[in-house]
Amino acid sequence: MKNLDLRNPVFKIKKAVYEEMILHCQETLPYEACGLLSGIQSNGTKLWKIKNESLNSNRFSMSKESIELTSKNANKIGEKISGIFHSHPSSPAYPSSHDIGNTPYPDLAYLIVSFYKGNVEVGCFQINDGLVIPIKLIVVDE
Ligand SMILES: [Zn+2]
Secondary structure (H helix, E strand, C coil): CCCCCCCCCEEEEEHHHHHHHHHHHHHHCCCCCEEEEEECCCEECEEEEECCCCCCCCCCCCCHHHHHHHHHHHHHCCCEEEEEEEEECCCCCCCCHHHHHCCCCCCCEEEEEECHHHCCEEEEEEEECCEEEECEEEEECC
């Protein structure tokens, strides 16, 4: 699942996927939603909704099996998993200390959809070994 070019930390997401991601997160409120994004390079051209296995309302966890299955399904259509997204129903669009400590995929873009204080904001990061690096998120038509 290596996809992110760290020399050029930009993640391009298709507008329809961006909107679908926000809508899914909105529909899951007040709970955290989560899922994966796939694409050809470091971009998101398809959204994969994944069940949040966490019983804690402000955490998320995806089973290893569902991640592997999604990765296989993405490969079938010529794509690779490129990003992970989840929502923050009531905290800012920045990784929580729990997020920072529990991210086993440093090569993926880490997107957070926040509804903090009623505003929708999407943050995009790379989290590598406790280090949070902002990634420029670009919404594209195609
Ligand atoms: Zn989080």
